[in-house]
Structures are given as structure tokens and as C-alpha cells.
Amino acid sequence: MAVRRNDDRWQYGDIGQLSQMKIGVITSYFTNESFRTWCRDRGLTPTIVEYSDIDSLSKALEAGEIDSEIYTALFEKEGKAKFKTILSFLPREYYFAFRKKDKSLKNRFDSAMSQLLADNPYYLSDLRKKYDEQFIYKVPVYSATEKQYLATHPIIKVAAVLDTAPYFAQKHRGFIRVLSLNILNS
Numbered sequence: 001m002a003v004r005r006n007d008d009r010w011q012y013g014d015i016g017q018l019s020q021m022k023i024g025v026i027t028s029y030f031t032n033e034s035f036r037t038w039c040r041d042r043g044l045t046p047t048i049v050e051y052s053d054i055d056s057l058s059k060a061l062e063a064g065e066i067d068s069e070i071y072t073a074l075f076e077k078e079g080k081a082k083f084k085t086i087l088s089f090l091p092r093e094y095y096f097a098f099r100k101k102d103k104s105l106k107n108r109f110d111s112a113m114s115q116l117l118a119d120n121p122y123y124l125s126d127l128r129k130k131y132d133e134q135f136i137y138k139v140p141v142y143s144a145t146e147k148q149y150l151a152t153h154p155i156i157k158v159a160a161v162l163d164t165a166p167y168f169a170q171k172h173r174g175f176i177r178v179l180s181l182n183i184l185n186s
Contacts, residue, residue: 001087003068004061010068012086013114015042015107022047024057024066031070038089042110043103058083087114 001023003010010017018039025032027050039046049066051057061069062082069083098106116123150156 001068001070001089002061002083002085004064005082005084007067010086012118013111015044015087015110015114018044018046018087020046021067022049022065024049024051024060024069026051026054026057026070028052029070035070035089042107044107088117 023046025035025048057069060066
């Protein structure tokens, strides 16, 4: 999502601000319906304006007719001089689950993740590499901060997809399925 470069009303990664925005999309692009669904799922209510092509969309943004635009390709040099990105919708292999009715928590999480990605675009791939390699070799290494968090939170509730090793092992006890997470091996 891009805004005019000199428009300082909008902060990078702030999901809540979208409900106050007039956002342009391309009518025929897949991002049109995807973005609408994404907003609905989070309880966000921006004003969405459809355009027939990228040129008319970007001209509307430049003229101030809309506050931002959803785009699917990188800007050329001219676009980068006029606009700045305030939100990225990056496809990732991570799936975070939240209570269905707790949209506020989901929006706070999305905002925090956007800030992390602004500071380090490789955050998710670095995180995956760090923990996946540890579990493959069964030698988890945690920082002092991570150890402190785990020590002060002896019970952590999570959701996991069945049969996705190495993250859990299952033991059946009658009708009860016990899920044990491989968090601490040291």
C-alpha cells in the first residue's frame, strides 16, 4: 500500500488507520477482492475506490483524490519519488491463529509485525532459519530474553496443524489427545 511521499498523516504498519482512508484498487486485479476480504476479516472499513488501470489509479493518488493505493508490482524510479509504502501484504508460510472475535488483537499483531518487517525485511525468514535448524538437530539455543520469557510463562497455549513435525509429538490416552510442544529440550 502506497501513499504520497509528502503525506505524513499515515504511519507505516498501522493497521487501524485504514478505516479512515480512501484507498484505490484496480477493478480487475485479484488484489481488489483479496484486499476487501482482508479488511472484512479484521473489521476494517476503508472507503475503497476502483480504477480501471494503474495509470489512472496512480494519477488519482498523486492528485489527492484518494489517500493510498494497493499495488502489486514494484514502483519504477518515478513512482518511488512520488509515493512511499506504508504497508506490505507479504505472502508467508507462517499462519497465526487468533480468537475469531478478537479483531483488536489481530490488528495489534499485524501492526507489530509490520514494524518488525520495516526494521528487518528478512525477519520471518531469519526466524524460521533460526528455529527450524535448531529443531532439526535437536539442539535449541535460546537467548537470555527467550529463556526469561519461557521461565515466566510455564504454560503457553498454541494451535498447531496435526502431523507437522518437528513442532509436536502426539500421544493417545483413550479419547484424549495430548499435544506436547518441543519448546525446551535444554
